[in-house]
Amino acid sequence: MALKSAVELRIADIIYSNGGTATLSQIASCINDSLTSPDITTLARIMRLLVRRKIFTIHPSSNSGDPLYDLTHSSRWLLHDSEQTLAPMKAHGCEIWDLASRNLDFNKLFNDSMACTSKFVTNAILSGYKQGFNSIGSLVDVGGGTRGLITEIVKVYPQIKGVNFDLPHVISTAPAYNGVSHIDGDMFHAIPNTDAIIMKVLT
Numbered sequence: 001m002a003l004k005s006a007v008e009l010r011i012a013d014i015i016y017s018n019g020g021t022a023t024l025s026q027i028a029s030c031i032n033d034s035l036t037s038p039d040i041t042t043l044a045r046i047m048r049l050l051v052r053r054k055i056f057t058i059h060p061s062s063n064s065g066d067p068l069y070d071l072t073h074s075s076r077w078l079l080h081d082s083e084q085t086l087a088p089m090k091a092h093g094c095e096i097w098d099l100a101s102r103n104l105d106f107n108k109l110f111n112d113s114m115a116c117t118s119k120f121v122t123n124a125i126l127s128g129y130k131q132g133f134n135s136i137g138s139l140v141d142v143g144g145g146t147r148g149l150i151t152e153i154v155k156v157y158p159q160i161k162g163v164n165f166d167l168p169h170v171i172s173t174a175p176a177y178n179g180v181s182h183i184d185g186d187m188f189h190a191i192p193n194t195d196a197i198i199m200k201v202l203t
């Protein structure tokens with residue numbers, strides 16, 4: 001949350017445009033928030049945490065005034081107008097899977113995007129691993145998404161009993177397919193018991 005605040009308040013940009021260093025009150029005076037004036041105590045706590053995490057550094061000023069905050073290698077990635085910036089990749093305060101479980105539209109968008117990119121490599125997997133698929137009777141796709149890979153595998157290798165395993169909010173929207181059972185759960189707790197496991201990430 002502190003990092004998210006720093007990105008939204010453009011603290012790295014403020015320090016940068018102040019010549020590379022800035023005091024707390026200089027940062028506060030440049031924060032452009034139309035609703036409230038920044039709370040300097042809260043800002044100091046955010047900066048203390050970010051200094052500990054090496055996002056910024058702090059050092060005494062040469063004229064024994066207020067300490068100065070400086071950018072680090074990490075905070076240079078937070079500069080909005082820099083050619084190499086990560087600032088738009090702002091955190092939502094939760095894991096992507098939690099976001100998907102709470103937001104049906106995002107869940108569908110994410111699952112559909114996984115399924116469409118998956119098609120590109122499915123044929124290569126099917127033709128390249130013939131020996132392996134011929135020798136197994138059951139296979140679980142862990143984090144298999146809504147459809148994709150496991151249905152294509154059982155189409156070509158019908159002797160395989162397929163299991164598509166994913167989080168509950170994904171499995172609840174997965175279409176049925178003959179030869180594939182959908183099982184929901186958390187892979188960090190337990191996964192279905194099969195002859196083999198497949199895990200694929202994107203392409």
Ligand SMILES: C[S@@+](CC[C@H](N)C(=O)[O-])C[C@H]1O[C@@H](n2cnc3c(N)ncnc32)[C@H](O)[C@@H]1O
Binds near residue numbers: 143167201
């Ligand atoms: C990057 S997607 C890959 C989807 C698919 N395997 C593919 O290659 O297109 C990762 C998948 O893992 C699932 N996932 C994430 N955490 C999980 C967990 N703890 N247990 C089971 N599935 C999980 C997600 O819901 C998502 O469908």
